[in-house]
Every structure is written in C-alpha cells, then in structure tokens.
Amino acid sequence: MAAPWASLRLVAPMWNGRIRGIHRLGGAVAPEGNQKKKRTILQLLTNYFYDVEALRDYLLQREMYKVHEKNRSFTWLEKQHGPYGAGAFFILKQGGAVKFRDKEWIRPDKYGHFSQEFWNFCVVPVEAVDASDCDINYEGLDNLLLLKELQSLSLQRCSHVDDWCLSRLYPLADSLQELSLAGCPRVSERGLACLHHLRNLRRLDISDLPAVSNPGLTQILVEEMLPNCEVVGVDWAEGLKSGPEEQPQDTASPVPA
Amino acid sequence: MIRRVLPHDLGRGLLTRRPGTRRGGFSLDWDGKVSEIKKKIKSILPGRSCDLLQDTSHLPPEHSDVVIVGGGVLGLSVAYWLKKLESRRGAIRVLVVERDHTYSQASTGLSVGGICQQFSLPENIQLSLFSASFLRNINEYLAVVDAPPLDLRFSPSGYLLLASEKDAAAMESNVKVQRQVGAKISLMSPDQLRNKFPWINTEGVALASYGMEDEGWFDPWCLLQGLRRKVQSLGVLFCQGEVTRFVSSSQRMLTTDDKAVVLKRIHKVHVKMDCSLEYQPVECAIVVNAAGAWSAQIAALAGIGEGPPGTLQGTKLPVEPRKRQCKPCPHLSLQQEEPDPANLEVDHDFFQDNVWPHLALRIPAFETLKVQSAWAGYYDYNTFDQNGVVGPHPLVANMYFATGFSGHGLQQAPGVGRAVAEMILKGRFQTIDLSPFLFTRFYLGEKIQENNII
Numbered sequence: 001m002a003a004p005w006a007s008l009r010l011v012a013p014m015w016n017g018r019i020r021g022i023h024r025l026g027g028a029v030a031p032e033g034n035q036k037k038k039r040t041i042l043q044l045l046t047n048y049f050y051d052v053e054a055l056r057d058y059l060l061q062r063e064m065y066k067v068h069e070k071n072r073s074f075t076w077l078e079k080q081h082g083p084y085g086a087g088a089f090f091i092l093k094q095g096g097a098v099k100f101r102d103k104e105w106i107r108p109d110k111y112g113h114f115s116q117e118f119w120n121f122c123v124v125p126v127e128a129v130d131a132s133d134c135d136i137n138y139e140g141l142d143n144l145l146l147l148k149e150l151q152s153l154s155l156q157r158c159s160h161v162d163d164w165c166l167s168r169l170y171p172l173a174d175s176l177q178e179l180s181l182a183g184c185p186r187v188s189e190r191g192l193a194c195l196h197h198l199r200n201l202r203r204l205d206i207s208d209l210p211a212v213s214n215p216g217l218t219q220i221l222v223e224e225m226l227p228n229c230e231v232v233g234v235d236w237a238e239g240l241k242s243g244p245e246e247q248p249q250d251t252a253s254p255v256p257a
Numbered sequence: 258m259i260r261r262v263l264p265h266d267l268g269r270g271l272l273t274r275r276p277g278t279r280r281g282g283f284s285l286d287w288d289g290k291v292s293e294i295k296k297k298i299k300s301i302l303p304g305r306s307c308d309l310l311q312d313t314s315h316l317p318p319e320h321s322d323v324v325i326v327g328g329g330v331l332g333l334s335v336a337y338w339l340k341k342l343e344s345r346r347g348a349i350r351v352l353v354v355e356r357d358h359t360y361s362q363a364s365t366g367l368s369v370g371g372i373c374q375q376f377s378l379p380e381n382i383q384l385s386l387f388s389a390s391f392l393r394n395i396n397e398y399l400a401v402v403d404a405p406p407l408d409l410r411f412s413p414s415g416y417l418l419l420a421s422e423k424d425a426a427a428m429e430s431n432v433k434v435q436r437q438v439g440a441k442i443s444l445m446s447p448d449q450l451r452n453k454f455p456w457i458n459t460e461g462v463a464l465a466s467y468g469m470e471d472e473g474w475f476d477p478w479c480l481l482q483g484l485r486r487k488v489q490s491l492g493v494l495f496c497q498g499e500v501t502r503f504v505s506s507s508q509r510m511l512t513t514d515d516k517a518v519v520l521k522r523i524h525k526v527h528v529k530m531d532c533s534l535e536y537q538p539v540e541c542a543i544v545v546n547a548a549g550a551w552s553a554q555i556a557a558l559a560g561i562g563e564g565p566p567g568t569l570q571g572t573k574l575p576v577e578p579r580k581r582q583c584k585p586c587p588h589l590s591l592q593q594e595e596p597d598p599a600n601l602e603v604d605h606d607f608f609q610d611n612v613w614p615h616l617a618l619r620i621p622a623f624e625t626l627k628v629q630s631a632w633a634g635y636y637d638y639n640t641f642d643q644n645g646v647v648g649p650h651p652l653v654a655n656m657y658f659a660t661g662f663s664g665h666g667l668q669q670a671p672g673v674g675r676a677v678a679e680m681i682l683k684g685r686f687q688t689i690d691l692s693p694f695l696f697t698r699f700y701l702g703e704k705i706q707e708n709n710i711i
Contacts, residue, residue, distance in 0.1 A: 043403055046402055046403065053402060056402045056403075057400075057402055060400055060402060061400075064397050064400075138393060163411055163412075163413055164393045164411070164413060166413070167413035167469075167470055167471075167473075168470060170469055170470075188410075190410065190411065190412040190413065190414075190473075191413065193412065193414060194413045194414060194415075197469075
C-alpha cells in the first residue's frame, strides 16, 4: 500500500542544519547511552520506520502471550487429580504458596521448584492461598475457583488482577473469610463494589490501591457494604483536609526529657 | 544512498548561500522561505504525493476498497475487524466517513454505556457475551505501541430484572436460554431478593433475575477513542464529510423462476466537505451503512425503498432516530406521544411525571430523589422489530448494513463488527450466526422480537 521504500525514508525535520541528526538516526547508539536514552531512540525509530513499529508490536504481543500461557486451564490435571490438586498446582507454578487443611504451607523456592508430595493428599481441600506477586489474570481464575472451600486468599501486588477478576470471586462466597488486595494496581472502587457477594468475609485488606480515587470514602462504603467484615488498610481520615496548625504529633521523634 | 545524499547536499547548498553573499533584505521571512522550499522538496521526494498544482490533502482519497459511512462505535468496529481479519497486511483499504468529528449528536458518545446479557434471543446474548470479553481484554485487542492503556471504568454491578406473576414464566425460560448460551444469571425468589437487597420493595415481584458476571456499565467515549486510535494505527483513513450521492449502475436479471429483478451496484460515493460545496467522488467496492440514527437517509440515497410498496424494491430501511424507547412495557404505561426527535432537548417533566413514581414505589429511599442533570441522545430505532440490521442488501449488492440496534448497539458493537467483516471478507457469518438479522426479513415480514421485559 505504501511505497516499498517508505520504510527507509529519512524524514526532513532532522536536517535543518544539524547534519549529525541523520547519523544518529542511522542506528549508531552512543556506548554510554543508558536505558532511558535507548528507549527514546527506539520510540523515535518507531515513528519513522514501519519495521520497527511491527517489531515492537510483536514484542508487545509476545509479552501478553506469556501471561496467557501462565494462566491456561489445567483441565487434564483436574481430571487426573481432582480440583484441589489442579488448583494447588496452578498456584505453585505461578510462584504462590498453598496450604491444605491440617497441613503446612507449601512454597516454591527461589528457583521455582516445589515439593511434589501434595499430589498424595490432593483430596484434602485447600484452605489458604497466598498468590502475592503472581501473574494471575481473569482466565487464571478458572483454576483458582476450583478450590471450592478456600478460606483465605491473598492477591497482594498482583498486577493483572482488576475489577473484572473481582466480579468473578462470587463462587467462593460460602467459604471465603479472608481476602487481601493490597497493592493491586488495577483494582478500583468499582471492583470493590462487587465484593458484596462475599457474605462470609471477615477480613478484607484494601490498603495501597493506587487506582482507587478516594480511599477514605471507599473504606467507609466497603464497611457499610460488608457489615460483618473487618476492613483493614485505609485510615478513613485520610481524605479529610487537615488545618495548617495541626502537626503530626505521633510521627515526631521522641524529644529527650 | 542517493536519497540520503540528495537532501543532505541541498541542505548544505541552501545554507552555504547564507552568510555574506548579499547583505540586507535577508531578514524578510527567511524561516518562512526555508519552510516553503523544504515543503516543495519533500513533495518531490519519493513516497509523497506530488501535489504541486493543487493541494488535495484535505480531501478523501479517490479510491478505497471499503467506504464506511458513519464513524461511531459500529463503523469503527467494522473497520477494526476488517483490518484484523484481512488475509495480508495492507490488503484492504478502508475509508471511514464521519460527518461530525466532535460526535456531538452521535449515539455512541451520548449512550449510558450499559452492557447486559439478559436477552431472549440467543444471538443477542452471544453478541453481548463476546462484547464483554472484548471489553475485558481491550488492552490486548486495541494495543497501540507507546500509547497509554485504556481505562474503560467498567462497573461490574450486574442488571437486576424484576418480574410480576404473569411474566415469571417468560423470565424463567429466558434465563434458561441465557444460561445455555453461557451467561451467568441467577434467579431469585422475593425472599432471597429481600435478603440480598433489603432496600427494595418486593411487593408484586414474583421472580427476579440478576446477572452475576459481565454486566454493568462502562465509558463509551473511551471505547470510541480507543477504537479510533487503534484503527488509525492499522492504516484506516478518516474523512470528515457527508455522503451526498451514490453513483451506481443497474442490471436487469432473471431469478430462477424467471422473474425480472433489478440488481444495483454502487461504484462511487460522493463525499461532500464540511461547510463547502467541494466534494470528492470516491471509487469503492463496498459501502457499509453504519450511520446510526440517519441510516435511512443513506439507504434512500442508494435507492433502497424506491418501488411499489410490498415488493422487495419498495422495502425501505425502517430505522429512524428516536429519543425514547417505546417497547410494549407492562410496568411503565407509555401512552404519551413520542418526543420530537428534531433536536436533543431534554423533557425534564417526563421523569418527574412518569418515571419517578415507579422508582419511588420500588425503592422507597428514592422518594427524596432530585434530578441533578440530564442529557438526551438518539436511538437508531428499528420500527420493525427493534433489533439490528446486519448484512448485505439483496438488491443493492455491495451495500452492507450495521445499524438499527435500537439502544443496544454499543454493547453489541464488537460482535456485530466482526460479523460484518466476516460477511464482507468471507461471504458468510463464521463465529456468530446473524442470519436472522438480515435485511430480507423486512420484506418477508419475519419479525425477530425480543420478548424480554425491558
């Protein structure tokens, strides 16, 4: 559609007297160019070369594909070892920790290896899951929701958990008692509003949610929505403006007598 | 190599003439002169259109494979899927013609932005389900390199429908169909309803259906901008103009049972520029009518409906702009006359007299409700059966419709866009079968009514 040599086209604005500009575009990156400069040059190249744009698009698609791969459904494992085994394997593979009822926590080590003993007792329901810093997304919840008798779930700092995922947690309403969403960058007050299905929740941690616009007000609304639940993490006075004469007394260092 | 050297030299040549050869008179607009010369040289360089005589860059191109009339969410969705499903990169040239780039009267921007799967027709449910998954993964579908991710501000709150005794059976069968197709709807008795939502007055309610997932509302403007951005990065051309004429040719043909029928084919689309008489005839292969509330005018330009009434030639496109939904509705008695769709004025009394009493009855806390603000928008209302028109016209062979959704166009746009793109590129519906939504049903009289209670 465009002229075949369009990808090699060098655009005029660079040669307004500064001939050096062309050489910079030619790809010779200065050896001391740090990470930030490299990204800017690649971005610059993307604006002028279709090939660079296609390459960056491909890299972006590959990143997204990797997350999808991690969140695929383990239907075969579910048939072989039952829902609890498949769900536990999913969490452990992602890097989270799992606790079966009356057993100890199973955690993968820093290389990602975990003990395979749990296959022996995978008829025992899973009680608690710690999925902090994992890449669980909406599709991955398919596997998590296999754990029907889950009591405690921690999704701290999960970057792919968003409002859609929260709307999917309602099947765990009967058993879930503890939920932690601290530090999830995509959770907003709209997602927190659909936690009203979780009637048995006793402890909810919603601290440090950057996407929530008014944390103090959200805390109050969530407390109203779930009257039996202890909502942790946000000080309701955070949203209130303090007067200029107020000093933060409690953070002052102890004055020597 | 030569190309690199040429501007380089010229640059050098121009600039070396500068110092000291002539004194005085150089301060007159030197920068302006340099930019003029640069522009001229840029136009000579290969890869640029050479418009030395007349600058036509504000006009749409003279040729385009597909012309989409209407740049709202449906038109952009068709453009997006055409580009996504084309067999080779750059295979299809698409032009989107939109009359108003501010979208001041377009239904998309003025829409509430709700998405709901509680329909009675399986096709509608499938379209909504697909749209929900599209919106969920919008940052994968509409990802543009270096652009910030889209925040649709989706509230996954779900829709709650209440049914009285006589509608309870219909609601149950609808929910059965919805669950079969894959929507997650839960049925509640009045006791369960009171338990869950104690602020509702359950008097007269026999059954309630509540959408558990994929239902709620989002920001339609964000979707529109995201689609625009992505579609522009994929190479679709935009033009601000109005379609004033179709140049077409007709051919008299015989059907299998020897009846004469006139088939038309559109060859050119005249696009008139804003606030001027200038127009550009765009030669095209396919025209997609996604003009929303004004689709009937576009169809009339193509000659659809010019014929004796009761024949296929005489069947008009029954889409008109309306400001209020008027489906037979047992709860709200809407015997009042329709509001005048000539403008987008809001009738504030309508809410006070007709809607508020019912709201206050159902939810006692709303008795002290006060309206803060209101706005109006058009429905592309299908007067025949209030469902969309999708697919080609039987007589005008290269006009495809994607319009007439009467209030649920926004929530079905991704699915419909994909269906129309499949129809154009492959000749049939592949993923969701929308054959009940073809134009021929207006002539055959086959209404596909949504018998859901909303």
